[in-house]
Amino acid sequence: MADLAIAVVTAEVEESRSVPEGATAADVVGDGRRVVVARINGELRDLATILRDGDVVEAVGVDTPEGLAVLRHSTAHVLAQAVQDTFPEAKLGIGPPVKDGFYYDFSVETPFTPEDLKVLEKRMQEIVKSGQRFSRRVVTDAEAKHELAGEPFKLRLIGSEGGADVMEVGGAELTIYDNVEAKSGATCWGDLCRGPHVPDTRFIPPNAFRLMRTAAAYWLGDQANEQLQRVYGTAWPSKEEMQAYLTFLEEAEKRDHRKIGRELDLFHMQEEAPGAVFWHPKGWSVFQSLIGYMRGKQQAAGFQEVNGPELMDRSLWEASGHWEKFGENMFTTQTPDERVYAIKPMNCPGHVQIFRQGLRSYRDLPIRYAEFGKVHRYEPSGALHGLMRVRAFTQDDAHIFVSPEQITAESVAVTRLILDIYSDFGFDDVRIKFSDRPEKRVGSDDIWDKAEAALKEAARVAGIDYTLNPGEGAFYGPKLEFVLRDAIGRDWQCGTLQVDLNLPGRLGAHYIDEHSQKQTPVMLHRAIFGSLERFLGILIEHHAGRLPAWLAPTQVVLLSITDRADAYLAETADFFRNQGLRVECDLRNEKIGFKIREHTLQRVPYLLVAGDKEVAAELLSVRTRSGKDLGQMTAQTFVERLRSELESRGRRTLED
Ligand SMILES: [Zn+2]
Numbered sequence: 001m002a003d004l005a006i007a008v009v010t011a012e013v014e015e016s017r018s019v020p021e022g023a024t025a026a027d028v029v030g031d032g033r034r035v036v037v038a039r040i041n042g043e044l045r046d047l048a049t050i051l052r053d054g055d056v057v058e059a060v061g062v063d064t065p066e067g068l069a070v071l072r073h074s075t076a077h078v079l080a081q082a083v084q085d086t087f088p089e090a091k092l093g094i095g096p097p098v099k100d101g102f103y104y105d106f107s108v109e110t111p112f113t114p115e116d117l118k119v120l121e122k123r124m125q126e127i128v129k130s131g132q133r134f135s136r137r138v139v140t141d142a143e144a145k146h147e148l149a150g151e152p153f154k155l156r157l158i159g160s161e162g163g164a165d166v167m168e169v170g171g172a173e174l175t176i177y178d179n180v181e182a183k184s185g186a187t188c189w190g191d192l193c194r195g196p197h198v199p200d201t202r203f204i205p206p207n208a209f210r211l212m213r214t215a216a217a218y219w220l221g222d223q224a225n226e227q228l229q230r231v232y233g234t235a236w237p238s239k240e241e242m243q244a245y246l247t248f249l250e251e252a253e254k255r256d257h258r259k260i261g262r263e264l265d266l267f268h269m270q271e272e273a274p275g276a277v278f279w280h281p282k283g284w285s286v287f288q289s290l291i292g293y294m295r296g297k298q299q300a301a302g303f304q305e306v307n308g309p310e311l312m313d314r315s316l317w318e319a320s321g322h323w324e325k326f327g328e329n330m331f332t333t334q335t336p337d338e339r340v341y342a343i344k345p346m347n348c349p350g351h352v353q354i355f356r357q358g359l360r361s362y363r364d365l366p367i368r369y370a371e372f373g374k375v376h377r378y379e380p381s382g383a384l385h386g387l388m389r390v391r392a393f394t395q396d397d398a399h400i401f402v403s404p405e406q407i408t409a410e411s412v413a414v415t416r417l418i419l420d421i422y423s424d425f426g427f428d429d430v431r432i433k434f435s436d437r438p439e440k441r442v443g444s445d446d447i448w449d450k451a452e453a454a455l456k457e458a459a460r461v462a463g464i465d466y467t468l469n470p471g472e473g474a475f476y477g478p479k480l481e482f483v484l485r486d487a488i489g490r491d492w493q494c495g496t497l498q499v500d501l502n503l504p505g506r507l508g509a510h511y512i513d514e515h516s517q518k519q520t521p522v523m524l525h526r527a528i529f530g531s532l533e534r535f536l537g538i539l540i541e542h543h544a545g546r547l548p549a550w551l552a553p554t555q556v557v558l559l560s561i562t563d564r565a566d567a568y569l570a571e572t573a574d575f576f577r578n579q580g581l582r583v584e585c586d587l588r589n590e591k592i593g594f595k596i597r598e599h600t601l602q603r604v605p606y607l608l609v610a611g612d613k614e615v616a617a618e619l620l621s622v623r624t625r626s627g628k629d630l631g632q633m634t635a636q637t638f639v640e641r642l643r644s645e646l647e648s649r650g651r652r653t654l655e656d
């Protein structure tokens with residue numbers, strides 16, 4: 001047999017090699033169960049693929065995102081097989097890998113119960129251990145239709161004209177993956193699938209997958225289609241990795257801002273106002289702390305606060321382009337005089353109206369307008385999630401009008417401001433994403449060059465490596481997105497800085513330049529918290545409800561051991577309030593241990609206790625919510641030390 005000349009890629013280096021005819025990818029790059037598929041000429045393929053002359057082959061480990069997705073999709077097949085073994089009447093939907101796992105949709109008479117999932121998991125273990133081979137077979141449309149006559153949903157995927165972009169079809173040829181028994185060589189199950197898959201089910205570690213939950217789902221996600229039952233699962237290369245993931249989920253659940261919001265009486269939501277928040281006194285206190293803080297920072301940075309109308313006539317939204325581009329997300333209302341208004345989904349058009357009043361000179365620029373603007377956007381009810389995804393929210397929005405020459409300096413200043421503010425909230429792990437010019441865009445290449453260079457410079461000055469999203473900028477300009485990493489490693493995109501080469505011109509904004517010529521300003525859109533509602537949700541989860549004292553709705557609670565301390569504590573509380581602290585008194589006739597427990601659960605940062613001894617000495621016993629005893633001190637000393645903590649935004653605490 002003639003040898004084939006191929007190239008093997010290892011760590012991005014290509015090495016020529018000669019292999020005998022009939023050699024598979026596994027022969028060249030296989031490595032126990034660490035390597036799950038191969039990349040052949042740039043495409044992911046099964047390890048059983050027979051190589052051809054000139055192929056370029058690379059190992060794809062289970063420790064890579066692509067390899068892991070293959071492991072997860074193969075686990076989804078095992079689930080589907082287990083389902084049809086256990087419930088022979090179940091029809092197959094689709095089953096792709098997703099973040100952290102996979103799902104598979106089934107058409108069944110009755111939804112799966114948690115007990116069903118246990119049974120299925122057990123059956124999956126058996127399949128996995130039996131070492132069935134995933135065997136790829138090319139079929140024609142007609143053959144596939146014949147074989148899958150009993151699978152109505154799969155049938156719909158065959159020959160679907162670019163309709164469905166799913167794992168099952170869409171490759172160059174139609175393929176079925178058969179599950180072949182190790183001993184007998186008999187085919188025991190199969191699924192329409194473009195693959196690739198791990199070589200056999202033993203590549204799926206039996207102790208590193210789990211079925212998580214079920215949910216109703218529409219066929220291909222379309223509400224007009226049949227409802228199916230979706231089973232979600234998770235799968236990992238090792239038991240340890242799965243355990244770490246399950247621990248993470250537990251931790252995330254403990255920190256769920258909806259749960260903590262209830263426990264701490266911060267806010268609630270109800271069906272009559274989907275996606276809108278009822279802020280209770282304590283939640284509103286935190287909200288106001290955020291606004292107060294931001295207001296101070298913005299004033300110092302040269303922003304002027306403005307306020308625009310919530311309702312504006314349809315014609316203005318048509319002029320801005322929102323009516324056409326964003327109409328489906330806008331709430332509208334009609335008045336008795338037959339005019340149609342939209343509730344603002346964005347603040348930008350309002351700010352341009354303010355800029356347009358009077359003649360602007362280049363000497364006035366930059367003009368920086370900031371607004372705590374309440375906006376409404378229609379989101380499908382299924383997408384709503386506590387404070388994280390709402391329909392009514394408050395943006396810390398600002399629009400900066402600049403000349404093209406000022407874009408860089410202003411972008412740098414905004415980026416510095418954003419990072420400075422995140423650091424005050426304890427977010428020092430910040431990433432930046434930079435999206436540059438898309439194919440379809442407005443504005444000259446010259447001004448795009450300037451705008452992109454400005455944002456790159458801003459990222460450089462910030463000293464943070466940015467990741468590039470090529471072509472992902474808005475049609476009106478490039479943007480930077482700021483992503484925070486929270487205490488349990490989740491990423492939250494909050495701030496944005498966008499350069500806008502479109503809207504000011506569209507809405508007729510001008511300034512007079514140094515040559516007395518009319519010019520259109522460039523507008524920078526900037527948000528730092530993004531949505532205050534969401535930012536507060538992130539803070540609650542980041543701190544697990546233990547908000548730093550400068551944000552806590554109640555900073556200090558005064559607790560009496562005996563009613564002989566009541567007068568002393570009431571007086572002390574007044575003193576603290578006069579010093580600007582948020583204070584509560586608990587003078588109930590309850591055991592002190594009970595009271596301490598209750599306020600600790602409420603995550604009040606400082607618990608100040610007084611009984612006869614403290615009253616006589618005019619001292620307070622200071623405890624923290626973490627249970628530390630800081631000893632006794634006078635009210636004056638406590639205020640001074642707490643003030644130092646508040647001013648440091650919690651970087652120094654009384655415990656230090
Ligand atoms: Zn598949």
Ligand SMILES: [Zn+2]
Nearest residue numbers: 346347348525
């Ligand atoms: Zn804007």
